[in-house]
Amino acid sequence: MSNEAQQYHTHITSEHKWFDLKLKEVWQYKDLIWLFTKRSFVLKYKQTVLGPAWLFINPIMTSLIYTFVFGGIAGIETDGVPQILFYLGGNAIWTFFSTCLTTNANAFIANSNVFGKVYFPRLTTPISNVLSSVIQFGIQMILVLAFLVYYVATGVVHPNWIAWLVIPVVLLNLGIMGLGCGIIISSLTTKYRDLSILVTFGVQLWMYATPIVYPMSQIDNELFRTILMINPATAPIELFRYALLGQGEVSILGLVISWVFTIAVAVLGIMVFNKVEKTFMDTV
Amino acid sequence: MENTNREIAIKMTGVKKKYRLGQIGGGTLQADLQSWWARVRGKEDPNSKIGQEQRLVGQSFMALNGIDLTIYKGEAVGIIGTNGAGKSTMLKLLSRVTAPTEGEIDIYGRIASMLEVGTGFSPEMTGRENVYMNGAILGMTKAEIDAKMEDIIEFSEVRDFIDTPVKRYSSGMYVKLAFSVAAHLDSEIMIMDEVLAVGDVNFQQKCLQKMKKVATEDGRTVLYVSHNMSTIRQLCSRCIVMDKGRCVFSGDVDEAIAIYTSRNSVEIKKEYDVSSVERQFETTGKSHINRINIEKNILNLGEILSFELQTDAVADINNSLLRFVVFNQSGTVIGMAYSDLYDLKKGYNSHEFSFKTDVLAPGEYYVDLIQCEYDGSIQIRHDILNKVFAFQVEENEIQYNMKWNKYGWGPINFEKITVR
Numbered sequence: 001m002s003n004e005a006q007q008y009h010t011h012i013t014s015e016h017k018w019f020d021l022k023l024k025e026v027w028q029y030k031d032l033i034w035l036f037t038k039r040s041f042v043l044k045y046k047q048t049v050l051g052p053a054w055l056f057i058n059p060i061m062t063s064l065i066y067t068f069v070f071g072g073i074a075g076i077e078t079d080g081v082p083q084i085l086f087y088l089g090g091n092a093i094w095t096f097f098s099t100c101l102t103t104n105a106n107a108f109i110a111n112s113n114v115f116g117k118v119y120f121p122r123l124t125t126p127i128s129n130v131l132s133s134v135i136q137f138g139i140q141m142i143l144v145l146a147f148l149v150y151y152v153a154t155g156v157v158h159p160n161w162i163a164w165l166v167i168p169v170v171l172l173n174l175g176i177m178g179l180g181c182g183i184i185i186s187s188l189t190t191k192y193r194d195l196s197i198l199v200t201f202g203v204q205l206w207m208y209a210t211p212i213v214y215p216m217s218q219i220d221n222e223l224f225r226t227i228l229m230i231n232p233a234t235a236p237i238e239l240f241r242y243a244l245l246g247q248g249e250v251s252i253l254g255l256v257i258s259w260v261f262t263i264a265v266a267v268l269g270i271m272v273f274n275k276v277e278k279t280f281m282d283t284v
Numbered sequence: 285m286e287n288t289n290r291e292i293a294i295k296m297t298g299v300k301k302k303y304r305l306g307q308i309g310g311g312t313l314q315a316d317l318q319s320w321w322a323r324v325r326g327k328e329d330p331n332s333k334i335g336q337e338q339r340l341v342g343q344s345f346m347a348l349n350g351i352d353l354t355i356y357k358g359e360a361v362g363i364i365g366t367n368g369a370g371k372s373t374m375l376k377l378l379s380r381v382t383a384p385t386e387g388e389i390d391i392y393g394r395i396a397s398m399l400e401v402g403t404g405f406s407p408e409m410t411g412r413e414n415v416y417m418n419g420a421i422l423g424m425t426k427a428e429i430d431a432k433m434e435d436i437i438e439f440s441e442v443r444d445f446i447d448t449p450v451k452r453y454s455s456g457m458y459v460k461l462a463f464s465v466a467a468h469l470d471s472e473i474m475i476m477d478e479v480l481a482v483g484d485v486n487f488q489q490k491c492l493q494k495m496k497k498v499a500t501e502d503g504r505t506v507l508y509v510s511h512n513m514s515t516i517r518q519l520c521s522r523c524i525v526m527d528k529g530r531c532v533f534s535g536d537v538d539e540a541i542a543i544y545t546s547r548n549s550v551e552i553k554k555e556y557d558v559s560s561v562e563r564q565f566e567t568t569g570k571s572h573i574n575r576i577n578i579e580k581n582i583l584n585l586g587e588i589l590s591f592e593l594q595t596d597a598v599a600d601i602n603n604s605l606l607r608f609v610v611f612n613q614s615g616t617v618i619g620m621a622y623s624d625l626y627d628l629k630k631g632y633n634s635h636e637f638s639f640k641t642d643v644l645a646p647g648e649y650y651v652d653l654i655q656c657e658y659d660g661s662i663q664i665r666h667d668i669l670n671k672v673f674a675f676q677v678e679e680n681e682i683q684y685n686m687k688w689n690k691y692g693w694g695p696i697n698f699e700k701i702t703v704r
Contacts, residue, residue, distance in 0.1 A: 008391075008394045011390055012391070014383060029420070031426040032420035042409065043408055046408045047408075117403040118397055118399065118404070118421055119379050278383035281376075282382055
């Protein structure tokens with residue numbers, strides 16, 4: 001028992017070590033991460049008539065609206081890709097990213113009840129948020145694939161099958177980026193609630209600054225192109241579309257920018273998050 | 285306190301916790317930037333105030349004001365104290381919900397904390413699902429929960445409802461399930477904050493026994509906060525009294541309870557001026573007790589307690605009587621005695637009373653006085669004084685070479701049994 005007790009020695013001080021990311025501890029709680037992920041799905045569709053069918057209805061409706069507004073009214077070209085497929089794909093990947101970001105931006109406030117009563121590595125919550133976004137993305141992809149199969153069979157779309165191997169990397173890239181941005185915001189919202197309101201608006205703005213409802217190739221203006229290239233979400237999304245639909249501009253520089261940004265926000269985010277987690281109960 | 289033979293479970297040194305008073309958040313971004321800017325320029329922070337009292341400095345409040353404490357493995361430690369004494373803050377620090385402002389805490393072992401019943405329970409999920417959830421939050425792996433599931437369900441007494449969403453549960457069932465999860469954790473240290481209050485008496489007893497077993501047989505450490513002295517007495521091997529963010533006593537449970545309860549009550553004196561003591565209950569006010577003089581307030585077993593009451597009456601009151609209610613140290617009522625009828629005349633009165641203490645066991649006692657008028661059918665209350673004076677029955681009397689065991693034998697020393 002004494003060895004065991006030594007093994008579980010915890011030292012608590014007022015000081016905070018900035019570079020202690022506590023990832024090992026998070027790993028010990030992997031079962032909790034999985035339970036949180038499962039719960040987010042179970043709870044979402046309890047007592048709804050259509051249940052998980054909403055996972056399909058939502059993206060279809062959104063894509064139809066995009067097709068109508070951006071394709072039909074605004075007349076944006078989609079480089080020969082059928083509009084509904086273009087928007088379904090874009091919507092799937094953007095929903096993944098934005099869910100990672102917005103759910104995590106609320107991580108502290110939404111869980112303050114539990115956080116205030118019991119300790120577990122708080123990072124489990126954001127990680128499970130990302131995981132449930134991955135699953136949601138997977139489900140949306142079933143829908144995308146259904147359309148894709150039809151268009152591939154009719155010879156309209158030519159995906160780069162080899163490049164599909166990078167899709168998990170794209171998800172990792174966007175997932176960690178969303179997590180990083182989300183938990184930074186979340187850490188700040190414990191004191192400044194304004195940010196949580198700003199997030200909804202900010203994410204929408206970010207979407208329009210990313211080639212989601214339009215392809216990169218449609219942008220001629222140099223300034224806009226530069227802005228889009230600096231936007232760290234652009235490169236992975238273009239890469240995703242390149243693999244999926246055989247359309248899009250893959251920029252190595254853009255991917256480098258994106259990964260540097262991703263790792264920076266993730267490390268910064270986890271540091272800030274771990275710092276705030278220690279005392280946020282006193283301010284939230 | 286230093287004991288080198290025993291393994292330490294928790295060690296706290298100089299732990300302080302500061303809270304800010306008043307509203308936090310909302311407009312503080314500006315204030316924070318202001319403070320930050322002042323710091324950068326090396327100026328005085330415009331948002332800090334300097335107060336007089338140590339514990340209430342400016343806008344902050346020391347919920348814990350320097351705690352030094354060592355808890356050994358296998359101890360069941362009770363923590364008592366008035367509201368706001370810092371008990372819950374201490375448990376929060378130990379369960380790592382929030383961090384201390386100053387000081388260090390060393391914990392040897394895993395902690396299962398139950399600051400609230402059923403933390404993380406989702407009403408929509410079934411009992412079983414919630415056991416997994418709750419267990420995982422408390423740090424168990426799925427395999428561990430699977431292994432314990434049968435015990436948990438058995439202990440919780442809600443087997444029939446385990447696959448029903450917990451929103452359909454009664455609050456008692458909820459508590460039972462939640463406690464069962466926490467009680468079956470493989471943790472070395474268990475922290476409980478007043479969680480048993482909700483369950484029924486049988487279940488409370490079951491929980492206490494479980495916790496006691498956990499401490500004595502499995503060698504785990506239990507920290508238990510409660511206002512219920514009898515559960516503290518039942519469970520704990522040591523007790524800590526907290527007051528104003530400090531640990532004022534640590535040691536024997538009975539002594540601790542005595543210290544805690546007498547903290548709220550009167551000291552033993554010979555003369556009490558009660559003319560301006562606030563009355564807690566409404567009365568006619570026709571008579572008003574001003575002074576109590578006690579001849580001898582530390583008595584030997586069986587001695588008579590004599591006291592004088594000086595009373596002002598607004599009118600003549602015939603057939604007055606005194607009710608004399610006796611409480612023990614922990615505030616539990618022991619019994620009541622009537623006086624003979626006596627007359628109060630308008631103005632100043634003085635009466636001598638004698639109370640036979642021969643039935644009282646050694647210990648300290650408090651008294652409520654109720655002055656009434658008996659009008660032939662009912663008693664009209666003219667003055668009520670709560671816990672107005674104290675007296676002590678000394679412990680020096682040894683019967684057959686044994687001291688009176690207050691907590692085993694109760695407060696009443698019955699007359700000797702005759703043998704034929």
